Amino acid sequence: MDIPLSGPKHKLFGGKTVVFGGDFRQTLPVISDSGREQTVDGSITRSSLWPFFKVLKLSRNMRLNDSQDNRNLVGCGMNFGEWILALGDGRLPTKSFMANTPSDWIEIPQILLIYAGKNPIESITNDIYDTFEEQHMSTDYLSGRAIVTPTNAVVTEVNDFMLHKIPGHCRCYYSSDSMQLDTEVPQLFAETYPTEFLNALQFNGVPDHEIRLKVHTPIMLLRNLSPPNGLCNGTRILITKLGENIIVGNIMGGSFDTEEVVIPRIVLNIEDKRWPFILKRRQFPVRLCYGMAINKSQGQTLDKVGVYLPKPVFSHGQLYVAASRVRSANGLRFLIENEEDIPANYTRNIVYSEAFTDIAPG
Numbered sequence: 062m063d064i065p066l067s068g069p070k071h072k073l074f075g076g077k078t079v080v081f082g083g084d085f086r087q088t089l090p091v092i093s094d095s096g097r098e099q100t101v102d103g104s105i106t107r108s109s110l111w112p113f114f115k116v117l118k119l120s121r122n123m124r125l126n127d128s129q130d131n132r133n134l135v136g137c138g139m140n141f142g143e144w145i146l147a148l149g150d151g152r153l154p155t156k157s158f159m160a161n162t163p164s165d166w167i168e169i170p171q172i173l174l175i176y177a178g179k180n181p182i183e184s185i186t187n188d189i190y191d192t193f194e195e196q197h198m199s200t201d202y203l204s205g206r207a208i209v210t211p212t213n214a215v216v217t218e219v220n221d222f223m224l225h226k227i228p229g230h231c232r233c234y235y236s237s238d239s240m241q242l243d244t245e246v247p248q249l250f251a252e253t254y255p256t257e258f259l260n261a262l263q264f265n266g267v268p269d270h271e272i273r274l275k276v277h278t279p280i281m282l283l284r285n286l287s288p289p290n291g292l293c294n295g296t297r298i299l300i301t302k303l304g305e306n307i308i309v310g311n312i313m314g315g316s317f318d319t320e321e322v323v324i325p326r327i328v329l330n331i332e333d334k335r336w337p338f339i340l341k342r343r344q345f346p347v348r349l350c351y352g353m354a355i356n357k358s359q360g361q362t363l364d365k366v367g368v369y370l371p372k373p374v375f376s377h378g379q380l381y382v383a384a385s386r387v388r389s390a391n392g393l394r395f396l397i398e399n400e401e402d403i404p405a406n407y408t409r410n411i412v413y414s415e416a417f418t419d420i421a422p423g
């Protein structure tokens with residue numbers, strides 16, 4: 062916390078009461094190239110201020126509705142709400158499938174599974190985006206559903222698959238990429254890192270060099286453009302017009318639901334310790350959002366979620382975040398693809414229990 066707060070200097074936050082909200086079962090701050098210990102260490106519970114916090118625990122899941130399918134048992138003698146909590150806490154029975162591999166595989170209840178068939182992406186999108194042909198332009202329909210998956214590469218596959226289903230002309234927008242150097246040898250760098258190389262770079266949370274869009278497709282903003290007007294990182298928008306230099310659309314969901322907004326190209330500065338330069342990419346800060354990365358879905362509430370796991374999750378809290386986006390068990394489906402010797406109703410549930418045990422200082 063480096064927000065300056067006026068008030069007595071000897072008191073925490075200048076004597077102001079500051080409320081922090083969170084759920085340590087969810088994904089933790091991403092620290093690149095870090096292991097379990099560093100990731101947990103980056104959490105607020107490891108801050109020197111943590112002993113001064115007073116922890117209040119919420120007891121009711123307000124997202125879940127009171128439907129019959131939430132009250133029914135989903136497995137292990139638990140109803141849906143209890144199952145989600147047990148999954149997040151790491152209390153579900155686990156097993157290991159191969160020697161020397163983690164023993165954190167859990168069974169997904171049969172009622173929540175769909176099967177891969179010949180084309181897994183087609184299977185899961187047909188299930189989650191049922192009645193797509195009739196409703197693909199409806200903001201209510203689109204804003205209530207998503208396919209979530211651990212990696213951005215698979216997100217792109219899902220989005221490309223859905224884009225093909227939309228009738229109409231596809232418009233391509235290409236970024237203009239350049240390097241910002243803190244060195245005196247730009248010529249050398251220009252030869253080592255030509256524009257084609259810069260164009261090929263992909264980063265989490267950064268639009269690609271090439272973006273393909275159609276009118277009536279949903280996109281997600283990747284940067285805060287104007288929070289007072291609802292244009293925040295994560296805002297979803299249904300495109301109504303694809304101009305040369307602007308994209309026009311209507312916000313889907315939230316307090317700015319249906320508001321018309323205009324998105325310009327912006328310059329994104331991207332630093333990555335793999336490269337000795339700052340990449341400056343001028344592009345629309347958007348990405349199609351039929352599919353989204355599990356980490357990006359954190360915070361969303363949806364009616365139908367397809368959790369697509371062509372590979373298991375790779376980090377703490379991802380499976381819990383994916384499973385807890387919905388209002389009811391009926392809205393949640395998993396499609397799991399495992400190596401041959403592991404049944405398709407098992408997947409990894411990574412829980413760093415030290416991230417939330419013994420967190421109550423006050």
Ligand SMILES: Nc1ncnc2c1ncn2[C@@H]1O[C@H](COP(=O)(O)OP(=O)(O)OP(=O)(O)O)[C@@H](O)[C@H]1O
Pocket residue numbers: 084123124125359360361362385
């Ligand atoms: N007081 C309330 N009364 C009725 N519904 C509520 C209330 N609080 C939250 N909800 C419902 O629960 C959903 C989740 O709320 P919210 O996004 O504020 O929770 P959150 O703790 O940030 O969730 P998460 O961290 O899991 O994304 C909301 O979409 C809303 O439907």
